[in-house]
Amino acid sequence: MSNKILVLGANGNVGQALVPLLLARGEQVKAASRSGKAVAGAEGVVFDYTRPETFAAAFDGVDRAYVMLPTGYVNVCALLLPVIEAAAARRVKVVLQSVLGVDADDAIPYRKVEIALEKSGTPHVILRPNWFADNFHTFWKAGIDHGSIALPAAGGKSSFIDVRDIAASAAAALGSARFDGRAFNLTGPEALGYAEAAALLSRVLGKPVEYQAIDDAAFIAALTGAGVAQDYGAFLASIFHPVREGWTAVLSPDVETLTGEPPRSLETYACDHAPALGGSQV
Ligand SMILES: NC(=O)c1ccc[n+]([C@@H]2O[C@H](COP(=O)([O-])OP(=O)(O)OC[C@H]3O[C@@H](n4cnc5c(N)ncnc54)[C@H](OP(=O)(O)O)[C@@H]3O)[C@@H](O)[C@H]2O)c1
Structure with a gap:
């Protein structure tokens, strides 16, 4: 049975805060990184955006995924669209870490990824954090x-926005179907x-x-x-x-909507x- 959460960027700023929150909620977590090392007590798995051959093993046994792009990459669509496709093909729910304001213009690369996710038919939540x-x-x-x-x-x-509030928002979105199909501005x-x-x-x-x-x-x-x-x-x-x-x-109430706590x-x-x-x- 698939009941694990794949966390991409598990060693990163948001991932390091998110993995322990998910484990504390009793979730089974696959912590993805290029090394595949375990993170904060979660099972580690090798994942590399630039190596699609790593995707199948990472998604194995997974029903939900936290999808984000690490800092330093500008080819947003080229790296994220194949991950969205891989998740949707397996009907894995995607909580996507996007960027505040990208919904201003459908030509913005992150918005293109959001649109692909919205059209994919797989359950999803979009999180748009500010700086x-x-x-x-x-x-x-x-x-x-x-x-x-x-x-x-x-x-x-x-x-x-404090990264801990992004992680708490992500944990809430991953842990419930209540927020599916919606986008949230995190400030x-x-x-x-x-x-x-x-x-x-x-x-x-x-x-x-x-x-x-x-x-x-x-x-x-x-x-x-x-x-x-x-x-x-x-x-x-x-x-x-x-x-x-x-x-x-802009000030948004969405962190509190998701987590029940003010940012x-x-x-x-x-x-x-x-x-x-x-x-x-x-
Ligand atoms: N900083 C801001 O103010 C801000 C604001 C809004 C949105 N954002 C968005 O947030 C994202 C960054 O989030 P973050 O700071 O949590 O991430 P991060 O810490 O920069 O990166 C997360 C992890 O990704 C892994 N990684 C790097 N290259 C990889 C690859 N090719 N394949 C697989 N994993 C790789 C690295 O771990 P390993 O080396 O262990 O693999 C890294 O620790 C960006 O997309 C940015 O647009 C940032």
Whole structure:
């Protein structure tokens, strides 16, 4: 009988938070990664988006799957559409991690994947998270260490979402059929500009952190100088356009609809991650 949940990206930001939540709910989990190592007590399985020959073993015994694309890939449709097809062919329910705002235009690659899933006939839930709060202790950590977060966000605000709230939303969507066929926008409880976020981090961490608004060219140059591929740097710069336009300031009730709990604030995120953020008051 198929009653396992396949979690793609199980070693990643969302996956590491999601796997223990599913295990705590008594679910059987197959934790997918390129190495196939076990994650947090869940059975490990080899899965590689770029190697479709790994899909069959990963989907074996599975009735639900958390599908996401790891950071660093720009070929969204080429990598995700075959996974959606493989899931739908087995009538596996897909909870898809998409991106806030992609429903603005059907030509956006992530929206194309959403549409393919909607048309596939397999049960599904779409989750569209806003910018992760957790980017501050990953992508923007080097800037925090130097006291300056430099981004092409101008004065745009974002309702940053804590990865733990994405994971809790995913666990709810995977654990019940109540939300099937729907899409949910996952945001934090407040919209903050990067200057406000930097001030908050400075206060919580007990050290100076400022925000420096830069243009796309300076941002891409900084990223490529740090070893990021040119096309991914350009992609990252492009996704600050919605921030500058104010589109990422939206507040959604959907985390609470899914989980029964309000989403965590950026302050809660910062306090809980102070060691990872390099705080001096920890
Ligand atoms: N960061 C944000 O602000 C934000 C906002 C909205 C949406 N998103 C979306 O969220 C996604 C990233 O989520 P995340 O941060 O949880 O993921 P992640 O941590 O970047 O990646 C998850 C895991 O995927 C695995 N992986 C990498 N390449 C793989 C491959 N070829 N085949 C199979 N597994 C592979 C890696 O583990 P192994 O090395 O062990 O295989 C990695 O730990 C992106 O698609 C992004 O568009 C991000």
